[in-house]
Amino acid sequence: MQELITYLLQFGYLDVTQRELILSKARWKAIPKGAYFSEAGKISREIGYVTDGVFRICYYDKTGDGFTRYFVYENRFVVDMNSFRDELPSAEYIEAVTDCQVLAFSKEDFTELSNSIPGWHDIFFKITSYVLENKLRYTSNMLVQDAQTRYLHFLEHYPGLSNRVPLSMLASYLGITPSSLSRIRKSIR
Amino acid sequence: MQELITYLLQFGYLDVTQRELILSKARWKAIPKGAYFSEAGKISREIGYVTDGVFRICYYDKTGDGFTRYFVYENRFVVDMNSFRDELPSAEYIEAVTDCQVLAFSKEDFTELSNSIPGWHDIFFKITSYVLENKLRYTSNMLVQDAQTRYLHFLEHYPGLSNRVPLSMLASYLGITPSSLSRIRKSIR
DNA sequence: GGCGGCAATTGCCAAATGGCAAATAATGGT
């Protein structure tokens, strides 16, 4: 659980009492491979800090094909922020790609922490805007690159992740078909 | 200036005194076409509410080619949030694509508002996370669509904008070459 | 250990997009 505190401290100061208060609210939660942490159409009532495993944020089109928008893995928060913040239905699914462990905070506990800890807001503002800005920059850049470049950047930027997620999910994240990704892999070997 | 208040009220409540305080801090600023509101490498010390004109957030590669990541136009805030928040160098340029007018707040005034107005933080947390989440969703979706679909979605989603920005900037936003966009336009007529 | 089902690879061909260069149109400055 110390990892969570270390992560939070990157974004703002918390004294020992505050750290203990935070940890006292955290609840371990296991999400088995294939299960959802949050579902489209439902309100996301928990925010999770991933201690083990990989999630993907995804949606399904009318034909049932799933599209992976991005992956969330160890030492990152996972949540549909729009849904969690305003208690609105989620736009998409958060699915465990592997068996996952998270430290979960309910909306109520999160709000209480936000009332008890003056810097809480700031910390989450920083985390949210920093992470989203970076994801957005990364994703926009992908648009102007060819598929192989995108794949190589993925390998660099998320070392080890390519071996933890199915090729089909990675392909849809990269915006290409599984066949194309398979061919790109072959051409690199 | 009322537009700014109307915009803010979408994200949280502000009483009359607070509204007046906000407006008292706002400074009109004109940015002529081609000028920068914020530059890569420099600290973004102002946040602007666009009342007139179109900006693009962009960067340049080593060969000097400019890539447009997205456009910001009337009734939206424009800022490099990572730079403004933490006073770090910006990663990219904010360039006026047309002559622009903004209501600008300095970092100092913004901080003062944040100290005087209890809901200020919440409002900006909502705006930032909401806008970034949506942009990110929109951009990831573009990855899995073909160029013509992306262009048609752009026309739908940003009506009128295609006539206000040069084709070359729109092409790089869409992740295609100017020639390809020109051909797509032709094929639609 | 064998079977069934899903995931990944591969071949073949079609469609989409890029690269380059030339032609044309639009724009800004004087």
Add this chain to the structure above:
DNA sequence: ACCATTATTTGCCATTTGGCAATTGCCGCC
């Protein structure tokens, strides 16, 4: 209004990627 410059369009062809189907590989289950 004219010129110079830049933006856009277009043609031609190369490259990339997709679609589909068949094959192979992998993994869990009995």
